[in-house]
Amino acid sequence: MAASPPWANLIGALVREIATRLPCKFDRVHFAAVCRSWRESLEQLAPLPRSPALPFLILPLAEGPAVSCILSDYATHPAVVLDWVRYARYIGAYDDGWVFLSTAPPQGPQHHLLLDTYQFDRHINLPDAFIEHHTGALLPLSIVAAALSFYPDVDGRCVFAGIINVGPVPQGWPMIAFWRIFDPVVPGLFSGPLNPRREWDAVDVVHHHGAFHFLTQGEHIIVAKPEFHYWCPVPAMPQVDWEFRCFPSNRRGYNQQHVKARYLVKSREDLLMVVRCSPHPGQPTSAFKVFRMVPSQRARCRQYIWQRVPSLGGRMLFVGRGCSRSYEADHYPAGIAGGIYFFDDGFIQDPVMLQQPQYSCSDCGKWTESPGPMVERCFPAQGASNYSLQGWRLP
Numbered sequence: 001m002a003a004s005p006p007w008a009n010l011i012g013a014l015v016r017e018i019a020t021r022l023p024c025k026f027d028r029v030h031f032a033a034v035c036r037s038w039r040e041s042l043e044q045l046a047p048l049p050r051s052p053a054l055p056f057l058i059l060p061l062a063e064g065p066a067v068s069c070i071l072s073d074y075a076t077h078p079a080v081v082l083d084w085v086r087y088a089r090y091i092g093a094y095d096d097g098w099v100f101l102s103t104a105p106p107q108g109p110q111h112h113l114l115l116d117t118y119q120f121d122r123h124i125n126l127p128d129a130f131i132e133h134h135t136g137a138l139l140p141l142s143i144v145a146a147a148l149s150f151y152p153d154v155d156g157r158c159v160f161a162g163i164i165n166v167g168p169v170p171q172g173w174p175m176i177a178f179w180r181i182f183d184p185v186v187p188g189l190f191s192g193p194l195n196p197r198r199e200w201d202a203v204d205v206v207h208h209h210g211a212f213h214f215l216t217q218g219e220h221i222i223v224a225k226p227e228f229h230y231w232c233p234v235p236a237m238p239q240v241d242w243e244f245r246c247f248p249s250n251r252r253g254y255n256q257q258h259v260k261a262r263y264l265v266k267s268r269e270d271l272l273m274v275v276r277c278s279p280h281p282g283q284p285t286s287a288f289k290v291f292r293m294v295p296s297q298r299a300r301c302r303q304y305i306w307q308r309v310p311s312l313g314g315r316m317l318f319v320g321r322g323c324s325r326s327y328e329a330d331h332y333p334a335g336i337a338g339g340i341y342f343f344d345d346g347f348i349q350d351p352v353m354l355q356q357p358q359y360s361c362s363d364c365g366k367w368t369e370s371p372g373p374m375v376e377r378c379f380p381a382q383g384a385s386n387y388s389l390q391g392w393r394l395p
Contacts, residue, residue: 052331053395055318057343058090058099060361060385067393068379070336076380082120085113090391092145093323099393100126100146100322112143114152117393124152127179130164130186131235138185141166144174145322147205147212152181159226161212163202163321164189174201176214178226178238187235204321206264208271211243215264215273219252219306221245221293245293245304252306254289261345263319267326273306274319276342284363285375288340290317312338312369320345320392339368343379343390358384 056067058079064086065079084103091100097117102110112126126146129138146162158181163174166189175189199218206213214222223245226238257277265272275289291306316327317340329338344363361384365377 052327054316054327054332054336055093055325055341055392055394057341057364057379058388058391058393059380059382060090060359060388060390061382062385065388070341071332074378074380080120085115087387089388091143092321093392093394094148094152095394096151097393097395098152099391100143102143110140110142124181125184126160127183127186130166130177131188133188139166141177141186141189145205147207147322149207149212157181159228161205161207161214161224161226162186163205163214174203176202176222176224178212178224178228178240179235180228183235185235188237190240203262204264204324206266206271206322206324208264208266213264213271215262217262218249219262219273220247221304247304247306252289252291253308254287257287258283260285261319261321263321263324265317265319265324265326267315267317272309272317272326274317274324274340276319285342285365285367287373287375288342288367290340312340314338317341318392323392323394325392325394337368339366341366343392345389345391358386359389361385361390364390 054070056069059066059068059076065081066076067079068074068076085101088101088103091102093099099115099117101115102112110128112128114124114126116122126143128140130141132139142165144163144165146160149159152158160179160181162177164177164186165174173191175191177186177189179186199216200220201217202214202222203217204215212224214224216222223243225241228238229236254275254277257279258281259275260278261276263274265274270292273291276285277287277289278285290309290312292309293304294307296303296305314329315338316329318325319340319342329336342364344361346360346363361382364379365375367375
């Protein structure tokens with residue numbers, strides 16, 4: 001019988017010491033699977049200390065989705081995916097592994113769902129149509145971004161807020177919608193009553209301090225508190241308490257740059273606006289500007305301004321429409337530093353991409369502010385995808 005390799009006889013304390021230096025859960029599983037003695041050593045010891053999990057970047061590869069792990073130095077790991085959602089289009093994400101998806105042609109009619117990637121037998125069907133006010137007809141819709149009021153419990157009163165386009169693919173002017181977790185259709189869309197100017201078009205949404213906050217193209221905020229009659233099983237338009245926060249259009253330091261996207265991020269009790277820029281349209285991301293919403297000290301009535309954040313101060317911001325998250329770098333190993341992580345979501349706002357069967361997946365990476373502001377192309381390179389853009393899988 002062949003002798004055991006020398007590394008199989010490492011003492012348990014040394015095996016544990018090595019394992020504690022592997023913050024990625026995939027790496028720890030692979031480490032324990034090297035040999036039986038290592039696995040037994042880890043099983044006999046107390047649970048290993050773990051850093052809080054970080055989002056994975058979903059890579060829509062030709063053979064099916066994989067994930068890139070920041071805690072594993074951006075290594076690519078295979079993703080376990082059910083066949084019927086293997087080539088679904090990514091829309092957004094929610095905490096604890098929930099992912100918004102759309103199964104789109106040519107696989108079949110478009111269908112929106114919220115999938116639990118920890119338990120694949122759990123998913124929530126989302127509306128694929130809305131009720132047109134004047135005629136009562138059901139018309140198709142496409143969800144651009146969505147946020148939840150709280151954890152998606154099918155027996156609870158979770159409310160969804162979405163940025164919606166009419167039609168099977170994103171097109172036209174975005175509108176706002178609210179629906180309950182058990183509603184089969186969206187009970188109408190909000191657009192004209194908000195403001196007819198395009199600067200009030202919603203580009204991102206978060207749930208913050210008990211209300212949905214929509215960021216507009218003009219960098220204003222729409223605060224909405226929808227109220228449904230839960231005793232009524234028929235989808236009905238909610239009563240919405242609206243608040244419009246109009247921000248001064250003063251120069252914010254990126255007027256000579258092209259704005260590729262704007263995001264809202266909850267961080268340290270603040271609501272941040274993260275602006276993603278490039279030198280010119282069609283060029284890759286080159287810079288980020290971060291602002292926080294603060295009350296104006298000069299206005300007699302309640303008004304707000306966007307105050308420039310001079311430094312991230314150790315924040316790790318992961319930006320994406322409806323799913324941006326903030327983490328503290330000092331909770332992780334020394335090699336994990338603050339910065340802004342982003343993926344290629346240009347499809348949503350680029351009208352040319354709407355006519356093409358492929359999604360660009362090249363404009364992703366990490367922006368850091370020291371020793372000098374720069375974009376690091378840290379994620380694995382991949383070609384264009386023919387079924388989805390990239391996205392986050394949130395822990």
